[in-house]
Structures are given as structure tokens and as C-alpha cells.
Amino acid sequence: MSDALAVRLAPWLYTLALLVIWEIVVVVFQIPEFFLPPPTSVARAIYEYWPAIYRNSLVTLWSTLVGFLLAVAFGLALGLLVGWSRSIYAGLYPLMIGFNAIPKVAVVPILVLWFGIGFMPAMLTAFLISFFPIVVNVATGLATIEPELEDVLKALGASKLDIMRKVGIPRSLPYFFGSLKVAITLAFVGTVVSESVASNNGIGNLMLQAQAQFVVPLIFAGLVALAVEGIVMYWLMAVLERRMTGWAHRSGFAQA
Amino acid sequence: MSGFVSLHEVSHAYGVAGGPPAVESLTLSVNRGEFAAVVGPSGCGKSTLMKLATGLQFPYHGTVMVAGQHVTKPVKIAGMAFQAPTLLPWRTTLENLLLPLEIVEPYRSQMRRKKAEYVARAEALLASVGLGGQGDKFPWQLSGGMQMRASLCRALIHEPQLLMLDEPFGALDAFTREELWGVIRDLHAASGITVVLVTHDLREAVFLADRVFVMSARPGRVIEERVVGLPRPRDLEVTFTSEFQDIVHELRGYIVRARQ
Numbered sequence: 001m002s003d004a005l006a007v008r009l010a011p012w013l014y015t016l017a018l019l020v021i022w023e024i025v026v027v028v029f030q031i032p033e034f035f036l037p038p039p040t041s042v043a044r045a046i047y048e049y050w051p052a053i054y055r056n057s058l059v060t061l062w063s064t065l066v067g068f069l070l071a072v073a074f075g076l077a078l079g080l081l082v083g084w085s086r087s088i089y090a091g092l093y094p095l096m097i098g099f100n101a102i103p104k105v106a107v108v109p110i111l112v113l114w115f116g117i118g119f120m121p122a123m124l125t126a127f128l129i130s131f132f133p134i135v136v137n138v139a140t141g142l143a144t145i146e147p148e149l150e151d152v153l154k155a156l157g158a159s160k161l162d163i164m165r166k167v168g169i170p171r172s173l174p175y176f177f178g179s180l181k182v183a184i185t186l187a188f189v190g191t192v193v194s195e196s197v198a199s200n201n202g203i204g205n206l207m208l209q210a211q212a213q214f215v216v217p218l219i220f221a222g223l224v225a226l227a228v229e230g231i232v233m234y235w236l237m238a239v240l241e242r243r244m245t246g247w248a249h250r251s252g253f254a255q256a
Numbered sequence: 257m258s259g260f261v262s263l264h265e266v267s268h269a270y271g272v273a274g275g276p277p278a279v280e281s282l283t284l285s286v287n288r289g290e291f292a293a294v295v296g297p298s299g300c301g302k303s304t305l306m307k308l309a310t311g312l313q314f315p316y317h318g319t320v321m322v323a324g325q326h327v328t329k330p331v332k333i334a335g336m337a338f339q340a341p342t343l344l345p346w347r348t349t350l351e352n353l354l355l356p357l358e359i360v361e362p363y364r365s366q367m368r369r370k371k372a373e374y375v376a377r378a379e380a381l382l383a384s385v386g387l388g389g390q391g392d393k394f395p396w397q398l399s400g401g402m403q404m405r406a407s408l409c410r411a412l413i414h415e416p417q418l419l420m421l422d423e424p425f426g427a428l429d430a431f432t433r434e435e436l437w438g439v440i441r442d443l444h445a446a447s448g449i450t451v452v453l454v455t456h457d458l459r460e461a462v463f464l465a466d467r468v469f470v471m472s473a474r475p476g477r478v479i480e481e482r483v484v485g486l487p488r489p490r491d492l493e494v495t496f497t498s499e500f501q502d503i504v505h506e507l508r509g510y511i512v513r514a515r516q
Binding site for chain 2: 146148149155157158166167170171245248
């Protein structure tokens, strides 16, 4: 088998291996299904409850995407603002650190108080949890402009806006697209946390229901649905990153 | 006060007023079309001199004049190049060269109309430093020496009257460096541009410059001024003559004393 083929097949083979080992462990150690169901019963649960899983997955995906897009817009704007001026940076940074340190599950009750249960708190939790890495990355890209280059441009009479447009923003794009991969996965966390506390819909709620009714394979089916959604979105972000900022990934290191 | 670039009794400190000055009572004058080199021990304020002469910093005492004008804002008739080529990796080499034209007037407002003309100019400039036909490559596809050549071209694209070089060849290997000495020498000879070269390489200073200024340790000021009378055009062979060696040796003596 050639190297390239091995690399292409590797993700599938490893996933398959994990499932096989899981199945074997469950069978060999005779683990009861209500403790750890084997992949085959999870698969059966996915088949059996497909309509519910499908519907709730879309609900979760929708809340996550809306929250994520809001985070992108807000994070980009705030990142540019913070990168623009040292005093804004100094003023906002401690606030953002403090805000980020708050467990978002603790914010959900407040969101429920304001907006009721369902879509709004889920979407907003996804937003709140995912905007921080975007802000930090965009601001970092702007803050690390080489001073020599800034001098070259300033000596030509470039305004701050010129430097931002010509250097700062393109320079921070790889950081920005890199942060999207982190942000989208976090957004799923936010949505599910909120759904499992305050919603009648979504995968988070589905898993909670399954737990209450002791349908353990369905809980795991919910996890699988989340994992699949997460992988697909992450992959989309990675493709977007490579498309937009191919110049930043010129090193052969990652391919070696 | 005369000269194309002249600093008179200039003192400058970074940060809070009353901090330790980077340069103090610095006086220096470079004639139009002259190639001047500034050497000195590290940390003597050579780079500060660059920033003062290009209007990126302003002294708390003394006057800085360029082309007969007091420097009160960035000097747009100057081009700059540094040790790091600082080319933008998302632009091709040619697009990197056009960057200054997108910023400085009058080119900026004519960019769209005269794009073809500017591209032709950039290509001619690249060819003149031996990079003909390489404009489509990205900077990271070029060697260190080629990146430095491109960086020089970027400094020259808006046809500045003054070229400020801050240890431009410091990061290059010895052979590439000597190659680029030739490039700079020819650019200067062809255009009659005024050049101020800050360097710690004494051979480089003597080979290229008409006049070498020696700066003291911090706070920097000019302690010695040495005219290099070697005839032009200079060939690299000149660096092996005893006359050349004597000048380098003499300058080295000043620096050793300045460090004490």
C-alpha cells in the first residue's frame, strides 16, 4: 500500500478499529447494555430512533450555526477594535478574560429568565462560548505586525487605516480562520449545554430524555450524532481556512 | 546648516521625557547624492538615527532637516530597507513592490489608471537587481538574498531621493552579502540617489561609502568622520588592497575606543 493511500484510509481504519475494540471489550467483559452499550446496539438505536435523532440534530445544528455566525461577526469586529488601539485593548482585555472564565452553564438560567427556553438560550450560549477565541486570535494577528514593516509604511505617510487594510487584516486572517475551528466545536458545547438544561428540543434534550427513560443506547446515539456534526463542521472550517489562507501553510512540516 | 540630510545637535530619548537619551548632541550632514555609512558599537543609536532622519521619531532637542525642510512628519522622499526583508507573504514579489505606490501620493490616486505603467516600472527595477521575471513568485519562494533584493526594490519603487538602509545585509551569508554590495553600488551609481547606510560591518562601510561616520557608545553621537577616497567604480578586489585595509583598521581603532 502506498503512503498516500495509507494516509487517506487511516481515519476510517482507526475509527473502525475503535469500534471493533469497543465491541470486543463489551462482549469479553460482559458489560451490561445499560452501563456501556456496544456499537452494534448504538447503531440499532440510531436506526430505530432515526426520525427523532434527525429532527433534533437539525435543531441543534441550527442553534449552533446561528450562534457561531453571530460569534464570527462579533468576534471579528471586537478583535479589530482591540487590535486597533492599545487603550481599548488594555480596557477590554481583563473584562473579556473575566467573562471567558465564567462557566457558560451558569449563564443559561439568566438567559432563560430573559428569553424563555428553547432556541434563544441555546443560540446565545453557543455565541457566548465561541466568540472569545475569535477575538483573541484576530487581535493577536494585528498585534504581531513587524515593527520594521510598520516603519516602512509610516515613513511613506500611511495612515493607521492603511496599515490595517494592507497589512494588519490580511496578516490576521490565518489566525482568524484557525480560530474558527476552535470556535465551531465550542459552539456545539454551548448549544448542548443549554439544550440539556432549558429546551424541549435538540440533541441535548433528546439525551436527557433518553437518560430519564433509561434508554442508554439512545444516549450514545445522541453522542454519535453530535460527533458527526462536529466533525463535518470542523472539516468545513478547515477547508475554508486552506482556501482562504493557503499562503500561510507553505511549510512542509505538517505534510511530513 | 547645509547638506541634503542634516542633523544638528540632536538629542532624543525614548519613552518618558528625562529617560536616558539614545543619542545626544548628534551632528551629521550628508550631501546630495552622497553615499554615507554610519558605524558604531551595538546599541549606539544607529537605528534611532534612521528614525529621526525619516520622521518616525522627533528629537526633544536639536534640528533635523532633509532636502532643506524641517522634519516634522514622515519623510516621504525616503525609502527604507531593514535587515529583515519584511515582504508580505500573501502578495507576489511584484505586488510587494507595488505596495508603497498604493500608499504614497501622487501614485496612490493614480494607481488604477496607471497600473500597467507601475507594473512595468516594478519589473524593470526587479531586472536591474537581477530578479528579472521573478515577480510572479511569492517571497517565500525566493532565497534570502533574493528577498533582500526585492526589499531594496520596494524601497526604491516610489523613486525616493533618499535611501535609508538599516543593516540590510546583516542576515545574509558572506558571499551573498558581497554580491549585494555590488547591487547597491550600481544602484547608487546609476541613480545618484543619496544613501545612508547603517551597519556594523566596517568592510561594507568602507567599500560602499564616500564618507563613514563613527558613532560613540550610547548615548550616541558622531565621534569621527572619515572620507573614503577610493576611486569609483570600486571592484570587490579593492577590499584586498592595503589602502582599503588601512582605512578599515583605522575605523576599527575608533570603535574599539568608543566601546571603552
